[in-house]
Amino acid sequence: AQTVTQSQPEMSVQEAETVTLSCTYDTSENNYYLFWYKQPPSRQMILVIRQEAYKQQNATENRFSVNFQKAAKSFSLKISDSQLGDTAMYFCAFMNHYTGANSKLTFGKGITLSVRP
Amino acid sequence: EAQVTQNPRYLITVTGKKLTVTCSQNMNHEYMSWYRQDPGLGLRQIYYSMNVEVTDKGDVPEGYKVSRKEKRNFPLILESPSPNQTSLYFCASSWAQASDTQYFGPGTRLTVL
Numbered sequence: 206a207q208t209v210t211q212s213q214p215e216m217s218v219q220e221a222e223t224v225t226l227s228c229t230y231d232t233s234e235n236n237y238y239l240f241w242y243k244q245p246p247s248r249q250m251i252l253v254i255r256q257e258a259y260k261q262q263n264a265t266e267n268r269f270s271v272n273f274q275k276a277a278k279s280f281s282l283k284i285s286d287s288q289l290g291d292t293a294m295y296f297c298a299f300m301n302h303y304t305g306a307n308s309k310l311t312f313g314k315g316i317t318l319s320v321r322p
Numbered sequence: 323e324a325q326v327t328q329n330p331r332y333l334i335t336v337t338g339k340k341l342t343v344t345c346s347q348n349m350n351h352e353y354m355s356w357y358r359q360d361p362g363l364g365l366r367q368i369y370y371s372m373n374v375e376v377t378d379k380g381d382v383p384e385g386y387k388v389s390r391k392e393k394r395n396f397p398l399i400l401e402s403p404s405p406n407q408t409s410l411y412f413c414a415s416s417w418a419q420a421s422d423t424q425y426f427g428p429g430t431r432l433t434v435l
Binding site: 209247248249250252255296298307308309310312313314315 | 353355357362363364365366367370372378380381410412414416418422423424426428429431
């Protein structure tokens with residue numbers, strides 16, 4: 206079974222600065238997907254970024270980028286130029302690649318990020 | 323607009339009173355799933371469905387039932403709710419391929435007294 210670990214329960218960052226959220230995972234699979242989801246106070250689950258394990262290039266989406274280290278099973282999220290609207294809980298998640306099966310997302314416990322004005 | 327809807331958004335009920343949380347998607351997705359979110363545990367899958375009349379258990383199915391009679395709807399049924407089912411519930415849907423993005427509903431906050 207896969208597990209996802211987010212060891213930091215809370216982080217705080219000054220507006221306009223950069224922050225990195227850590228995530229490690231454990232799997233015996235070779236092909237899989239990794240995700241970061243944002244959950245603001247509205248509770249909506251918003252996909253921030255995704256990474257395919259077979260791609261060596263790290264995914265980026267505007268101010269959000271990841272550092273994917275497959276051998277180390279590490280998947281951190283970097284938020285540049287932090288904005289007040291980035292205040293939210295962030296979940297790291299894992300999904301196996303193979304089709305025709307349960308497209309289950311395995312989530313970490315989440316980290317609460319506060320952006321200070 | 324592509325979306326997943328859930329109803330109700332908030333519900334307070336008492337132990338043993340049967341309830342149903344509805345989930346509907348307008349994207350013709352084959353795959354649908356229910357998760358519950360609890361503090362310190364993240365989201366955990368309850369049940370999933372690969373298509374009409376095809377459902378199976380996730381990681382925490384005890385105390386829940388589902389049905390998939392139509393492609394767009396995937397209700398979550400609590401036959402006899404208990405306080406340990408107090409949680410935030412999310413429905414999600416996607417195309418059947420594992421690579422496809424999952425769309426989440428807005429969540430249902432359930433309190434069982």
